[in-house]
Amino acid sequence: MSKSLPFVLGTTFLLCSCASQVPRAPAAATPAPVAAPASPAVPADDNLNAVAWTQNALEHDLIYLETYRNAQSQLLAALKDKQWDALPSDDRIAPYKGLKPAVILDIDETVLDNSPYQARLVRNGGEYNEADWAKWCKEERARALPGAVEFTQFAAKHGVAVIYISNRAQDLDQATLDNLRKVGLPVSGPEAFLGLGTVLRGCDQVGTEKNCRRQLVSQHYRVLMQFGDQLGDFVSVMSNTEAGRAQAMAPYTNWIGHRWFVLPNPTYGSWEPALFNNDWSAPRGQRRQQKIDSLRID
Incomplete structure (x- = not known):
């Protein structure tokens, strides 16, 4: 039994060494998250x-x-x-x-x-x-x-x-x-x-x-x-x-x-056109910007 032990150990080492040199299959890539469909833009309503x-x-x-x-x-x-x-x-x-x-x-x-x-x-x-x-x-x-x-x-x-x-x-x-x-x-x-x-x-x-x-x-x-x-x-x-x-x-x-x-009455009134020079003929976006410009931040 003492004579066979080096042979067994050598064989085991060889097998382990060979096994360590076998290329491994690449890990499966994690799928990228699917982006949620974009919601249609809903314009903000000031009112x-x-x-x-x-x-x-x-x-x-x-x-x-x-x-x-x-x-x-x-x-x-x-x-x-x-x-x-x-x-x-x-x-x-x-x-x-x-x-x-x-x-x-x-x-x-x-x-x-x-x-x-x-x-x-x-x-x-x-x-x-x-x-x-x-x-x-x-x-x-x-x-x-x-x-x-x-x-x-x-x-x-x-x-x-x-x-x-x-x-x-x-x-x-x-x-x-x-x-x-x-x-x-x-x-x-x-x-x-x-x-x-x-x-x-x-x-x-x-x-x-x-x-x-x-x-x-x-x-x-x-x-x-x-x-x-x-x-x-x-x-x-x-x-x-x-x-x-x-x-x-x-x-x-x-x-x-x-x-x-x-x-x-926060929904309408003469206070509102006072913020955009009483010009209802101005485009809606322009009137909105003038109302934003009237806001005080300090």
């Missing part, structure tokens, strides 16, 4: 978050409730104060002594919720146009905004006339009146609604400014409160720039929350 907030955020409804409840808590005191008037000096063209009391409310985004129309624009990638807007109004499906029905009914119950001043086109008058009544907002008659076609002799209306219609109200009523989502619902803004808007509101800031009640 998506604004409309989503308007329709879904509880905070939106609470702001409206807070505003209208605050107004209701002050209404009877304003009614008793014979010196109380909520019209700007330029619009008070007749003495208010002895006149019946009234409140003035804008309609869209003040008492009626048109966010479904805005949602359609977001889904379709479109922009406001009069034909689609008129079609929506004639559906008479706008809901009342939180607190609006309760406040206006309270006012009417206490002998305060409820007047609506809106920039809806004249051919939408009947649909608007019907929509207001459907949701429970008090409408004493056609005279309670002053749409865009309302004319006051001797008063030159500039664009959609509401000053002539406020002046018409001033001939018949002492106005206790005004409600709206735009500066133009309260006072004339003759220069729709940042400086012009601030100047128009400056004399009346103490009235906010007492005589004037401003409601939130």
Whole structure:
């Protein structure tokens, strides 16, 4: 056995040595990950978050409730104060002594919720146009905004006339009146609604400014409160720039929350064209860039 051991060891070494020299098959290559198909580019819509907030955020409804409840808590005191008037000096063209009391409310985004129309624009990638807007109004499906029905009914119950001043086109008058009544907002008659076609002799209306219609109200009523989502619902803004808007509101800031009640509207309004020189004829991309340029980062 001792003689055979070197032979066995040598044979084993030879076999191992040969085995170590046999080329190995290359390892299988790991397949490269398959790239997911690229999603089609969807252009960002500047109004998506604004409309989503308007329709879904509880905070939106609470702001409206807070505003209208605050107004209701002050209404009877304003009614008793014979010196109380909520019209700007330029619009008070007749003495208010002895006149019946009234409140003035804008309609869209003040008492009626048109966010479904805005949602359609977001889904379709479109922009406001009069034909689609008129079609929506004639559906008479706008809901009342939180607190609006309760406040206006309270006012009417206490002998305060409820007047609506809106920039809806004249051919939408009947649909608007019907929509207001459907949701429970008090409408004493056609005279309670002053749409865009309302004319006051001797008063030159500039664009959609509401000053002539406020002046018409001033001939018949002492106005206790005004409600709206735009500066133009309260006072004339003759220069729709940042400086012009601030100047128009400056004399009346103490009235906010007492005589004037401003409601939130992030989806549209005169604040937007003020950011791009009021030039709606500019391409959409150019208007968007000017809005981006208006943002402050410090």
